[in-house]
Amino acid sequence: MAAYDADSSAGGDLAYDPNFVPDSVKTFVVHLYRQIRDKNVYEIHQMYEGSFNRLTDRMFRESPWPTAEAVAPYVDGDHVFCLLYREMWFRHVYARLTPTPKQRVESWDNYCSLFGVVLHGVVNMQLPNQWLWDMVDEFVYQFQSYCQYRAKLKNKTEEELQLLRNFDQAWNVYGVLNYLQALVEKSNIIQILEREKEGLEQFTVDNGYDYQGGSNVLKMLGYYSMIGLLRVHCLLGDYRTGLKYMAPIDLSQQGVYTNVIGSHISTIYHYGFANLMLRRYGDAIREFNKMLLYILKYKQYHQKSPQYDQILKKNEQMYALLAVCLSLCPQQKLVDENVSTQLKEKYNDKMTKMQRYDDEASTVYDELFSYGCPKFITPSAPVLDEPLTNYNQEAYRLQLKMFLFEVKQQQLLAGIRSFLKIYSTITVTKLAQFMDVDEATLRTILMTYKHKMHSTDNDGKIVSNADIDFYVDDDTVHVVEAKPTKRFGDYFLRQILKFEEMISELEKVQLD
Amino acid sequence: MAKEAQQQVSYTVEELVAVNPYNPDILADLENYVNEQVSSQKYSLDANLCLLRLYQCEPERMSPPIVARILIKALMAMPAQDFSLCLFLIPEQVQSEEQFKTLIVLSHYLETARFRLFWDEVAKNRSLLESVPGFQQAIEAYAVHVLSLTYQKVPRAVLAEAINKEGLALDQFLEYHVANSGWAIEKSQGHSQLIVLPPNEFNHPELKKNASDSVSYEHVTRIFPVLS
Numbered sequence: 001m002a003a004y005d006a007d008s009s010a011g012g013d014l015a016y017d018p019n020f021v022p023d024s025v026k027t028f029v030v031h032l033y034r035q036i037r038d039k040n041v042y043e044i045h046q047m048y049e050g051s052f053n054r055l056t057d058r059m060f061r062e063s064p065w066p067t068a069e070a071v072a073p074y075v076d077g078d079h080v081f082c083l084l085y086r087e088m089w090f091r092h093v094y095a096r097l098t099p100t101p102k103q104r105v106e107s108w109d110n111y112c113s114l115f116g117v118v119l120h121g122v123v124n125m126q127l128p129n130q131w132l133w134d135m136v137d138e139f140v141y142q143f144q145s146y147c148q149y150r151a152k153l154k155n156k157t158e159e160e161l162q163l164l165r166n167f168d169q170a171w172n173v174y175g176v177l178n179y180l181q182a183l184v185e186k187s188n189i190i191q192i193l194e195r196e197k198e199g200l201e202q203f204t205v206d207n208g209y210d211y212q213g214g215s216n217v218l219k220m221l222g223y224y225s226m227i228g229l230l231r232v233h234c235l236l237g238d239y240r241t242g243l244k245y246m247a248p249i250d251l252s253q254q255g256v257y258t259n260v261i262g263s264h265i266s267t268i269y270h271y272g273f274a275n276l277m278l279r280r281y282g283d284a285i286r287e288f289n290k291m292l293l294y295i296l297k298y299k300q301y302h303q304k305s306p307q308y309d310q311i312l313k314k315n316e317q318m319y320a321l322l323a324v325c326l327s328l329c330p331q332q333k334l335v336d337e338n339v340s341t342q343l344k345e346k347y348n349d350k351m352t353k354m355q356r357y358d359d360e361a362s363t364v365y366d367e368l369f370s371y372g373c374p375k376f377i378t379p380s381a382p383v384l385d386e387p388l389t390n391y392n393q394e395a396y397r398l399q400l401k402m403f404l405f406e407v408k409q410q411q412l413l414a415g416i417r418s419f420l421k422i423y424s425t426i427t428v429t430k431l432a433q434f435m436d437v438d439e440a441t442l443r444t445i446l447m448t449y450k451h452k453m454h455s456t457d458n459d460g461k462i463v464s465n466a467d468i469d470f471y472v473d474d475d476t477v478h479v480v481e482a483k484p485t486k487r488f489g490d491y492f493l494r495q496i497l498k499f500e501e502m503i504s505e506l507e508k509v510q511l512d
Numbered sequence: 513m514a515k516e517a518q519q520q521v522s523y524t525v526e527e528l529v530a531v532n533p534y535n536p537d538i539l540a541d542l543e544n545y546v547n548e549q550v551s552s553q554k555y556s557l558d559a560n561l562c563l564l565r566l567y568q569c570e571p572e573r574m575s576p577p578i579v580a581r582i583l584i585k586a587l588m589a590m591p592a593q594d595f596s597l598c599l600f601l602i603p604e605q606v607q608s609e610e611q612f613k614t615l616i617v618l619s620h621y622l623e624t625a626r627f628r629l630f631w632d633e634v635a636k637n638r639s640l641l642e643s644v645p646g647f648q649q650a651i652e653a654y655a656v657h658v659l660s661l662t663y664q665k666v667p668r669a670v671l672a673e674a675i676n677k678e679g680l681a682l683d684q685f686l687e688y689h690v691a692n693s694g695w696a697i698e699k700s701q702g703h704s705q706l707i708v709l710p711p712n713e714f715n716h717p718e719l720k721k722n723a724s725d726s727v728s729y730e731h732v733t734r735i736f737p738v739l740s
Contacts, residue, residue, distance in 0.1 A: 014621035173569050177534040236568065241561055277600070279593060379569045398604050402596060409623050440628075443670060447625035450661040454714065456592045462661075466716065471715040472663045474700055480717040497736050 016063040019070045024055055026074055029085065033075040036084075036125055041209065045128035051081075053306050056092060064097065065089050080123065083114040091138050094145070101163050105170040111139055115179050115221075117187050124215045129208060132217065133260045135265055136224040139176070140231050146171040147377035151392035153384070161384055162410060173379035177232060180225040184245075187222025193248045208256050223256060230270050235377045237399055239274035243458075246271060253288065259300075262307050265314050267292065273374065276321060277403070280455045281329035282465040288322045290338045313363040320372035324365065327354035328410060329453070330417070330467050357411045365407050369400060410452050412445050420468045420479045428475045446472060529562045536573075539566050543578050550581050553646045557594050560585070564601040576609065584641065587622070588650035591657055595619045610641060622651070625658055631676040652676075656689075661714045665698065668705035700727045 028051055035043040038142035056065075068082040068089065075081045090107040093099050099107070114135075117123060150164055169175065184190065195201045208220045226245050233242030249255055251271060256265045268291040275284035294316050301310050322343060326332065335343070343351075353364045415435050419426065432442035453466035469480040525545045528538050542563040549555055560582045567574040579602065586594035599607065599616070606612060614637055621630035630651075634641060643648050655674040661668050671680050686707065689695040692712035713720040 169625045174536065181534065192553065224705045236565065238561055238565055238597075239600070240597050241558070241565075244558075251733065278597075379691070380571050394603065399600065401604065402600060405620075406596070440673075442626075444625040447662050450714070451623065451625060451658050452590060454591070454661060460592065462591070462714070469714075469717060472666070474665045474667060474706055493732070493735060500735075 017133055018064070018067045019405050021066045021070050021074070022059060024059070025066055025071065028052070028055060029071045029081075030074050033078065033081055036081065036127070041124045041126050041128055045130060048128060048131050049306070050311075052088065056096070061096060062091065064093050064150055066414055080117055083110060083117065086110045087114060087138070090142075091134070093465075094138070094142065095265045099145075101149075101160050104142070104149065105163070105167045108146075110387075111142075111179070112175075115183065118183055118218055118221060119209050121186070121218065123217045126209060126216050127220075129256070129260050130262075132220040133263045135220060135358050136228045137262060137266065139179075140228050143173075143176045143232070144375055144377055146451070147173075147379065148375065148392050149297070150376055150382050151394075152203040152390045153382055153388035154390045156388065164382060165384060168381055172381075176227070180228045180232065183218070183225040184221045184229070185222075187218045187225075189219060189222035189226070190248045192219065204255055207259055219348060220256075225265060227257065227267050230274070231266060231374075233275055234258050234270045234374050235395075236378060236379055236393065239277045241280075242270065242272050243461065247458075253345070261305075261311065262303060265295070265311060265442055269314050269318060271289065272318065273321060273372075276325055277399075278455065279406070280453070280457070280463075281325045282331060282463070285322065285325045285329070285331055288318050288325070289335050289339055292318055292322065292342070293336050296338055318370040319346055322352050324343075324354070324368050324372065325416075327351050328407070329465050330355070331465070355414055357414045362404060362407065366400065366404060370396075373399065383505075384426040408447070413449050413452065416445060417468055419472055420477075423477075424479050424481075426476060426477050426479075428472070429476060446470075516519060525559060526556065526568060529556075529559045533562045533565070536570060539563065543575060546578050546581050546585075550644050554584075555585055555589060557586070557589070557592075557597070561597065561601065564598055568601050568603075571581070571601060571603065574606070576606070576611070579606070580611050580615065580640070581644065583612070584644045584647065585614065587619055588644070588647055590622055590651075590654040592657060612638065622654065625674075627655060627674045627676070634676075652685075655657070660709050660712060663709055664715050665706045665708050667700065667702075671707055 028047070031051075032044065032047050035047060045112055068086045069489065071085060072078075072082055075085075087107075087110060087384070090099070090103065093103060105382075155163075156164075158269045180224055192201050192203050195281075198202050200248075203219075208223060210217050210219070227250065229245040230242040233239065233245070246267070249257060249267075251257075251267070259268050267289050268436075272287045272291070274283045274288075275287070292315065295311065299308075299311060299315070305311075321344065322335070323346075324338075327336070332340070347368075350364050350368065354368075376399050378391060378395045412435075419431060423431075428439055428442055428446075432439045435442060435445070435446070449466075453469075454462050454464050457463050470477050471480070472478070520572075525538075525541050528535070528541065529566060532538070540702075542559055545556070545559050546563065564579070564582065567579070583595060583598055584597050589595075589724040596619075602612070607616065614633070618630060618633055621627070621633065652675045659671065659674060663670075668682075672678055675682075677685050686697065686705075688694065690697065698706040698708055700706040709715065736740065
């Protein structure tokens with residue numbers, strides 16, 4: 001790896017010397033290396049989450065850590081350790097500084113080497129799930145960042161353009177997707193999850209760790225790559241394929257994906273967003289609601305975590321998306337009371353506006369969608385001849401346009417809803433009069449309501465998302481009273497398991 | 513030898529999409545597959561999305577006629593949302609080309625159940641749509657689906673407009689469905705025909721199963737150790 005230019009370092013009084021290794025860093029890497037060799041996952045986690053961040057805060061707020069070459073002598077020059085260290089090194093640069101174009105490319109090379117080693121099946125470490133999740137999450141994030149970076153061509157220097165020309169394979173979309181897919185396949189994670197359903201595997205129970213002296217790295221990278229694939233496909237606008245990658249994981253239950261809060265949030269956020277774009281509003285509302293409730297209850301425990309800001313940001317985004325979903329599909333009963341209160345605090349006015357379906361409503365939909373949506377990307381390589389433009393907003397503009405078009409198509413449905421709430425029967429003629437349209441138009445509006453409120457699931461079955469329903473008999477509309485649905489089965493199952501757990505705990509207690 | 517090669521191609525396309533979709537080399541196979549879907553009245557959304565993604569990554573290789581065919585096939589898949597799923601992957605500049613604007617308008621009319629406007633527009637664009645066999649029937653099926661969600665009894669005129677049939681053609685259509693799909697015909701108060709559509713959970717609310725309270729088999733198995 002080339003030495004860094006002086007200008008690539010951040011400012012500060014002391015010039016950054018990439019080869020200077022302070023004593024605390026020496027101790028850190030020696031310790032971390034030993035813990036990894038001894039497979040002490042708990043210790044590794046403490047060092048990874050705790051020590052690394054403390055040292056960063058103390059000494060590396062504005063400059064990179066020492067290079068991997070500089071620390072290599074202290075860890076026997078271990079190749080894999082250096083790859084892991086470098087991955088953390090680049091992640092730090094992205095988080096606290098701004099990566100140079102060269103660093104972006106070098107980070108890609110590092111991921112290729114790291115994943116290459118893992119895919120070869122020669123890694124026998126056990127690493128904390130948090131670390132493995134961060135790796136996949138960061139990989140996708142840096143890809144997204146690079147696509148945004150290279151789509152802004154207007155103010156690029158000749159040097160930067162030359163770099164883009166020379167390293168056109170870096171962060172190539174096929175490469176990214178193929179690595180993620182290779183990790184899923186090589187790890188056999190889909191088969192493992194299948195076999196778990198038949199009780200032949202302990203994957204979830206063991207939280208992905210291997211208690212037989214093996215390694216959890218490939219398995220967990222494969223698992224997290226499924227979520228990575230969901231995320232990348234959302235960024236490209238292919239929601240259906242993204243959701244297909246999540247099929248092996250049962251999102252109605254706790255699972256390994258819920259054990260690291262970052263992976264939990266990322267999964268539900270993208271799953272919910274994909275469902276929103278697929279018009280499966282009910283599913284989106286349910287999942288956002290569960291996630292927001294969880295964050296409400298448990299966010300205090302993550303206040304010291306380096307991910308806290310991210311957690312809060314995603315929390316706010318999900319409230320915005322939930323507001324959008326509920327305006328398109330008013331299913332208030334799907335939302336927990338506490339979440340509902342928070343939602344009203346943040347978006348009561350805006351939701352009222354959105355449900356009016358006029359031009360002002362469109363502006364609000366635009367605002368909330370733009371705030372809540374992921375940072376879409378254009379995957380194709382930039383065209384580097386004149387004239388150079390910035391096209392990093394194109395992907396976002398397309399998705400926004402399609403979404404607003406959908407909203408417009410549903411514009412007249414709010415009017416229908418308000419009348420159906422009041423009447424149990426009404427003739428087509430009368431309803432048309434109230435809505436100030438002719439009869440033929442009213443009939444089309446009724447059919448549009450039915451079509452938009454019924455989505456097709458993956459198996460082609462029609463599922464109703466309708467809050468208010470009706471049927472038409474010749475020229476009379478009969479409104480159907482919605483029956484509140486009580487989920488007894490689920491409730492009993494949960495309580496049975498909970499009590500069983502409590503009983504076995506109690507049985508363990510010995511009275512002296 | 514030739515037969516072997518032919519078998520290999522169609523077996524490979526679906527497999528490739530499942531196993532190795534991020535591979536620009538399969539682009540030609542996927543394009544051929546689109547044409548195959550059109551001529552043999554098959555349909556594969558996953559293969560078509562795969563192709564659209566490849567076009568997204570390599571816009572110079574995009575073929576507008578192929579994209580048009582994909583979109584028409586997607587339109588025929590309604591009420592499934594395939595058309596918008598495809599549009600999410602097609603850049604704005606491409607969408608603003610004439611033939612795509614037309615298809616988007618057609619989709620808009622279908623999404624908002626404006627059947628008269630839809631069929632009028634179809635009449636103006638016969639050449640574009642007639643190249644895909646089965647188009648007419650597919651849209652008729654969608655129209656019937658939307659009517660079945662909405663109506664217990666639908667007036668003849670409404671049905672006629674939805675499926676673009678009148679007079680004898682409409683009578684034949686009705687005869688067929690009375691014989692095969694459980695339809696019935698009544699006389700309404702104004703002496704015109706009322707078509708009684710077969711009951712389903714959407715137009716007959718009493719048939720709606722409280723599905724949300726059913727417990728899946730997998731979840732029940734979790735308490736087997738407790739029960740034993």
